[in-house]
Every structure is written in structure tokens, then in C-alpha cells.
Amino acid sequence: MNKLNRSSHCDKGDVSEWSERFGGAALVTGAASGIGEAFAVALAARGMDLVLVDWDRERLEALALALEAEHRIRAEAVVVDLAQPDAVQAVRAGTEAAGLSIGLLINNVGYGVYGPFTEQDPVEQAGMVDVNCRAPVMLTRAFTPDMVARRRGGIVFVSSTAAYQPTPHFAVYAATKVFDLFLVEALWGELTRHGVEVLGLSPGHTRPTRFSERAGDPVSNPPGGVARREEVVATALAALGQKRSVIHGLRNVAVAVLVRVLPRTVVIQSTLRYFEGLDLACSKVEDDARDRPRPPTSLDGRFARAVARMLIAFLAVSFIDLVVCSLLTHKLRFWFPAWIDARWDSRPDSWVTYSQSYVAGIVFIPMLAAEVIREFVPKAAAAARTAFATGTVAVLAFIVWWKGGLMLQYHKEQEAVAWVALTAVTWGLIRLGEKLPARMAGVTPLRLAAGLARGVAVFFLVMAVVDPVLCVGVQGLPWSKGLIVEMGFFVPAGFFLWALARRLSTDVPEVQCEGAIEGNIAGET
Ligand SMILES: NC(=O)c1ccc[n+]([C@@H]2O[C@H](COP(=O)([O-])OP(=O)(O)OC[C@H]3O[C@@H](n4cnc5c(N)ncnc54)[C@H](OP(=O)(O)O)[C@@H]3O)[C@@H](O)[C@H]2O)c1
Incomplete structure (x- = not known):
């Protein structure tokens, strides 16, 4: 940890309404860039003293100096790697040395790594858990007791719309964001009655940030749209003290609602196909860029x-x-x-x-x-x-x-x-x-048998419902022995064939590239 040795005195005017409301300075993690930087700017503009935490010394120091000069507040830069086990002690020591008590904690730091789970660097995977989950837990644990004792304070966790669905290719990142969201919502339950305002913020794609660059993700035009970081921060500051949790952007809200009502398997499979389609489009662009110049529009027709x-x-x-x-x-x-x-x-x-x-x-x-x-x-x-x-x-x-x-x-x-x-x-x-044609290319006899079994199973199960509805419900016929025998056959046979189909599918060795072919088709549409 390195604390900046700068003049700590600023000619400040009256204690701002926000400082009064939270009873201390605001601590923003991941403040050197992106959403964290926008939080720092917005809180400085509201007259709050700041403790800015990040590992990027150059940007952090420059930001702290600029905010002090512009807003006549104190801004302390605490340079620390939040993935380290002793990071929270270092942050605490930094705030104490600066003589600042923390009234508002913005747990913003976080990063994602894109790619298949088994191909990601395990160190990065553990790092995501450390930075996105462990650090905010420990920081919150460190600063909340004082807020509770003062009976005022604020805590914001920056989660993500990724928290609303399991996300293949962003599996670990999305899981850490669910952790953040559930944690902050539970804390809202515990701490609100002690006068501490708690909020979970779930942004979708936000710019300008360094998130995508570090994640290496191929998404440029997400379904939820792209928001400006200042808008995201404005959403959070307006919702703090009013709501438990907020998703930024109507389209993101709509997507979050949709993925809640759709069967989870459908959500997971379509997300997987979406990403595989993007991957293929990207590699196609790279290949083509290598091979020959491409026309500027209609990327792949x-x-x-x-x-x-x-x-x-x-x-x-x-x-x-x-x-x-x-x-x-x-x-x-x-x-x-x-x-x-x-x-x-x-x-x-x-x-x-x-x-x-x-x-x-x-x-x-x-x-x-x-x-x-x-x-x-x-x-x-x-x-x-x-x-x-x-x-x-x-x-x-x-x-x-x-x-x-x-x-x-x-x-x-x-x-x-x-x-x-x-x-x-x-x-x-x-x-x-x-x-x-792409599907047939991967059809083995076993796969075909699985497909047939599944088809017949669906037919049996549908008929087990439709037949009685038609005969008894629509035609007004009485229950007959034939109908009961038919259902007695359709239902167990349907379930048996369904289970058989599942078994056959799991026995089928994966045809290399099949997912890629499907992804390509999904990506085209
Ligand atoms: N941008 C989006 O589209 C988006 C969407 C949903 C949620 N979010 C969430 O928003 C939060 C902020 O992300 P952002 O988009 O503003 O990303 P960002 O521009 O990369 O900002 C994150 C900051 O945290 C720093 N940081 C990363 N690891 C650190 C560590 N171990 N110790 C100290 N500092 C570290 C980064 O430094 P380096 O850049 O040097 O790594 C960067 O300065 C994250 O929790 C993210 O999950 C972002």
C-alpha cells in the first residue's frame, strides 16, 4: 500500500449535505477508471471528501489532484492491489492515516475474464473471486460497524446484469456478481434499520471503461444497449436510500425480467450460442483481415x-x-x-x-x-x-x-x-x-436414436394429455377403458423414452466443432 504524501488540507466550504447524510467521507474502490472514476467525480461534485482506492497509481493520483482542485474537497489516493489478502488492512490504515472516517462505501472494484471455463487462467479465476467477492466483503466488514454505531452511512455494491442469469463464457464473473447482489440485498435487510442506506447497482454494458479490454469479450452491441458511466452513477445515487437494488436502463430491466420468466436451460443455451456466434464472427473477421481486405459493411452477409x-x-x-x-x-x-x-x-x-x-x-x-x-x-x-x-x-x-x-x-x-x-x-x-445440413453433419447413429426416442416420447406425452381433453372435454364422451389403457401406456412409455433419450445423448461423444457450427448459425441471425 502506498499512501500519497500530498497536502491534506483543502479550503472547503460548509460540510455538504451528502457528507452530513452519511457522516463521513466516501471510499470508492476501482476509482482510477470507468464507473469508479465516475462515482468519484459525482461524489466530489456533491462536496464529499474521498478515499480513492485502486492499483493504478498514476491515474489515481492524477484524479485525486484534479478533484481536489476542482471541488475543494480532500481526495486521498490509496494505491493497493485489492486481490491481496492484506488489502483491507492497507486500505484501513490509509484512511486512518488520512484522519478520515468512512460514511459511504462504494464497492465498485471488479473485473471479468471472458472465455470457456477450462481455457481461462486459474489465477485470473481465483483473482475474480478475490477482487469481486472477498475484497468487498472484507471492506464492508471493516467499515460498517462504525456506520451502525453512528446510525448513518451508505454502502453500494456494483454488481451487474450478469447477476441475473448464469452466463456461459463469463461463468466465474457472473457467479461473483450474483454473490455481490445477494450479499448487498441481504445487507439491505440487516442494515437499513440501523440507518445505513444500502444499494445493489446492476449496470449493463457501460462505457467508457476498461472492463471489456481486460475481459477480452467480443460484445460490442449488447441486447441491453450501452450506457454512459455517468448515467449509471446518476441512477445509483438517485436510488440510494430509496431502493434495495437497481438495474440501470429499461432494456436491461426488460432482459432481466425476460430471463427470469424463461426456462433457465433456454437462457443458458441461448447465451452460449450468442457468445459462440460472436466468437466465430470475430475469428472470421480476424481471418479475413489477414487474408484479404473486406468490404466495409455487411460483415458476413x-x-x-x-x-x-x-x-x-x-x-x-x-x-x-x-x-x-x-x-x-x-x-x-x-x-x-x-x-x-x-x-x-x-x-x-x-x-x-x-x-x-x-x-x-x-x-x-x-x-x-x-x-x-x-x-x-x-x-x-x-x-x-x-x-x-x-x-x-x-x-x-x-x-x-x-x-x-x-x-x-x-x-x-x-x-x-x-x-x-x-x-x-x-x-x-x-x-x-x-x-x-450443419446438424446432420454431426449425426451419428446413436444421436439419431436419441433424437427418435425424444420425438416419440414427446408424441406419447402430448397424446396422453390431448386425447382425454379431446374425447372427454371437447366431444363429451365418458371415460372409457380404452382411454385409460391408452394413458396408462403413453405416460410411462413417454417418460421411459425421454430418460432413454437423455441417456443416449450423454453417451454420445461430442462431435468436435458442432457447437461452433450452431453458434455460427445463431450468430448470423
Ligand atoms: N463496464 C461494464 O460494462 C460493466 C457492466 C456491468 C458491471 N460492471 C462492474 O462495474 C465495476 C467497475 O468496472 P468498470 O467497468 O468501471 O471497469 P474498469 O474501467 O476496468 O475499472 C475498474 C478499476 O478497478 C481497477 N482494478 C482492477 N483490479 C484491481 C485490483 N486487484 N486492485 C485494485 N484495483 C483494481 C482497474 O484497474 P485496471 O484497469 O488497471 O485493471 C480499474 O481501474 C466492476 O465491478 C464491474 O464488474 C461493469
């Missing part, structure tokens, strides 16, 4: 493929509507807008019937918009992205209101639902068709 898929799905649905339904119903079904024929809905002519197949087009509006945002709206221009997304939602809402109103007016709602379902099935089949 993903956009073109996505649009082609939508067009094919739309045309297929329209074709089914126009040709197949016309043949089946002996009426020519065609999109016939009201301004061409005001009586389209009541024409006696059997050759013309109003059709809803264009709902396929409506379904694709948000998907197309998402592709356009991803491919064309500059990554840095968050405002442009938000404006485009808002415009798209407005257009979609207008079309749904307008066409939806017509459908309801002419009692076409069931038909519309059927077209949405057909569109989804067509889209799903096209996606399946794309994946199939």
Missing part, C-alpha cells in the same frame, strides 16, 4: 440472408394464401384494398375475397427493423438507434391499430391469428432448413 429469409417467408405465405387457399375454397383470394373497391367485404362475387396474408409483412416489421439497427445504424449513435427504434414501434403500432381494427370489424381475427401462426411456422421451417 448476415443482413442479406436475414432479409432474404423474411422475403421468402412472406412470399411463401402469400403464395399459400393466393394459390392454395383459392384452390381449396374455389375463390380467388387477393389483397383488395378498400380504396380500390369500397364494397370488397360484401361483394357477392365469389372470385374475390379479402385476405389477411399480409399480416406476414406486419410480423416482419420489427425483425427487419432490428436487422437494420444492427447493420446500418452506427454503433456509437445511441440517439439515432433509439430514434429509429421508436419510429419503428410507432409505425408498427399504427399498422396494428389500423389493420387490426379492420380485422375486428369484419370478424377476421381468427383468420389473422392463423396467418400469424403460418408465418411463424414458415419462418421456423426456413431456419430449420438452414441449420439442417
Whole structure:
């Protein structure tokens, strides 16, 4: 530990409201960069004396000097490696030597390392546990008793949206952040009644920070969007004393809610595919950059493929509507807008019937918009992205209101639902068709047997429910011996085949690169 030898006296004005509220200085860990630096700036602006902790001496000292000069506060720099077992004693000694008592503790320090668990450096993995979990626990243990005795104080833990789901390729990091979140929420329960304000802060991707550089993660355009560190800090300071826990950003909140309601296996698998897709895209970029110059846009033709898929799905649905339904119903079904024929809905002519197949087009509006945002709206221009997304939602809402109103007016709602379902099935089949060759490449006889067993198991179990519902519920037939025998067979046979399929799957040796192939496909879409 090195404490800076600088003048400790600053001509400060009155003790600030914030210093009064927390009864002492603020201690910020990981203050030399990123979110910690933004915390330091925001608290200095509120007139709080600071103890800044980090291992980056140069930046920390420069920040402390700048904040003292600008805000007329005391800012003590304590240079320490928080992964070390004696780090907390060093921090304590630094604050005592400076004669500062700590009223607000910002447990911000933390880092992540991206990559498959078995390929990560074990020293880094243990380091994440030390820095992200052990250090905040020990710091909180060191400074909280005084806060409780004073009956005022504040504690913030910087967790992450990664705490809301198990995250393959960020497995250890995400687990440390769950630790932080659960710990701080439990402390909120224990300490609030002693006058200590406690908050868990969960940011999503935040810039500018050095987090991604150190983590080596490939995410540049995350689903939750990218926030500025000052906004994240403002969210935390506004929520401190008001809430137990806060997630920064509406999109991050939405993702956190979504991953809570989805089955966890689905969340884990899609996260894995997301990262594997990004990895493949990155290595493709690296390979291509090595081999030949690349065109500046449409990195790997993903956009073109996505649009082609939508067009094919739309045309297929329209074709089914126009040709197949016309043949089946002996009426020519065609999109016939009201301004061409005001009586389209009541024409006696059997050759013309109003059709809803264009709902396929409506379904694709948000998907197309998402592709356009991803491919064309500059990554840095968050405002442009938000404006485009808002415009798209407005257009979609207008079309749904307008066409939806017509459908309801002419009692076409069931038909519309059927077209949405057909569109989804067509889209799903096209996606399946794309994946199939890659999937088939890894199909061994054992894998095939597992797939068949799973398919038949699903059929049996579904029939065990559907059959009685149809016979007894819909048709009003009494329970029959045949039905009971059928269920007595379907249920155990279904579970047996399901277990067999699982067993066969675990016995199948992993086909090298299969995950990579799937990841590639997921990454393309
Ligand atoms: N940025 C994001 O997208 C994001 C998202 C969610 C949550 N978070 C969380 O936000 C917190 C702050 O991260 P950030 O994004 O601001 O990252 P950052 O820019 O890297 O800031 C972290 C600071 O802590 C320092 N540090 C790292 N290990 C240390 C150690 N052992 N001892 C002392 N100091 C150490 C870093 O120094 P070096 O740079 O020299 O390592 C850096 O100055 C972390 O807890 C992180 O998990 C960040």
C-alpha cells in the first residue's frame, strides 16, 4: 500500500449535505477508471471528501489532484492491489492515516475474464473471486460497524446484469456478481434499520471503461444497449436510500425480467450460442483481415440472408394464401384494398375475397427493423438507434391499430391469428432448413436414436394429455377403458423414452466443432 504524501488540507466550504447524510467521507474502490472514476467525480461534485482506492497509481493520483482542485474537497489516493489478502488492512490504515472516517462505501472494484471455463487462467479465476467477492466483503466488514454505531452511512455494491442469469463464457464473473447482489440485498435487510442506506447497482454494458479490454469479450452491441458511466452513477445515487437494488436502463430491466420468466436451460443455451456466434464472427473477421481486405459493411452477409429469409417467408405465405387457399375454397383470394373497391367485404362475387396474408409483412416489421439497427445504424449513435427504434414501434403500432381494427370489424381475427401462426411456422421451417445440413453433419447413429426416442416420447406425452381433453372435454364422451389403457401406456412409455433419450445423448461423444457450427448459425441471425 502506498499512501500519497500530498497536502491534506483543502479550503472547503460548509460540510455538504451528502457528507452530513452519511457522516463521513466516501471510499470508492476501482476509482482510477470507468464507473469508479465516475462515482468519484459525482461524489466530489456533491462536496464529499474521498478515499480513492485502486492499483493504478498514476491515474489515481492524477484524479485525486484534479478533484481536489476542482471541488475543494480532500481526495486521498490509496494505491493497493485489492486481490491481496492484506488489502483491507492497507486500505484501513490509509484512511486512518488520512484522519478520515468512512460514511459511504462504494464497492465498485471488479473485473471479468471472458472465455470457456477450462481455457481461462486459474489465477485470473481465483483473482475474480478475490477482487469481486472477498475484497468487498472484507471492506464492508471493516467499515460498517462504525456506520451502525453512528446510525448513518451508505454502502453500494456494483454488481451487474450478469447477476441475473448464469452466463456461459463469463461463468466465474457472473457467479461473483450474483454473490455481490445477494450479499448487498441481504445487507439491505440487516442494515437499513440501523440507518445505513444500502444499494445493489446492476449496470449493463457501460462505457467508457476498461472492463471489456481486460475481459477480452467480443460484445460490442449488447441486447441491453450501452450506457454512459455517468448515467449509471446518476441512477445509483438517485436510488440510494430509496431502493434495495437497481438495474440501470429499461432494456436491461426488460432482459432481466425476460430471463427470469424463461426456462433457465433456454437462457443458458441461448447465451452460449450468442457468445459462440460472436466468437466465430470475430475469428472470421480476424481471418479475413489477414487474408484479404473486406468490404466495409455487411460483415458476413448476415443482413442479406436475414432479409432474404423474411422475403421468402412472406412470399411463401402469400403464395399459400393466393394459390392454395383459392384452390381449396374455389375463390380467388387477393389483397383488395378498400380504396380500390369500397364494397370488397360484401361483394357477392365469389372470385374475390379479402385476405389477411399480409399480416406476414406486419410480423416482419420489427425483425427487419432490428436487422437494420444492427447493420446500418452506427454503433456509437445511441440517439439515432433509439430514434429509429421508436419510429419503428410507432409505425408498427399504427399498422396494428389500423389493420387490426379492420380485422375486428369484419370478424377476421381468427383468420389473422392463423396467418400469424403460418408465418411463424414458415419462418421456423426456413431456419430449420438452414441449420439442417450443419446438424446432420454431426449425426451419428446413436444421436439419431436419441433424437427418435425424444420425438416419440414427446408424441406419447402430448397424446396422453390431448386425447382425454379431446374425447372427454371437447366431444363429451365418458371415460372409457380404452382411454385409460391408452394413458396408462403413453405416460410411462413417454417418460421411459425421454430418460432413454437423455441417456443416449450423454453417451454420445461430442462431435468436435458442432457447437461452433450452431453458434455460427445463431450468430448470423
Ligand atoms: N463496464 C461494464 O460494462 C460493466 C457492466 C456491468 C458491471 N460492471 C462492474 O462495474 C465495476 C467497475 O468496472 P468498470 O467497468 O468501471 O471497469 P474498469 O474501467 O476496468 O475499472 C475498474 C478499476 O478497478 C481497477 N482494478 C482492477 N483490479 C484491481 C485490483 N486487484 N486492485 C485494485 N484495483 C483494481 C482497474 O484497474 P485496471 O484497469 O488497471 O485493471 C480499474 O481501474 C466492476 O465491478 C464491474 O464488474 C461493469
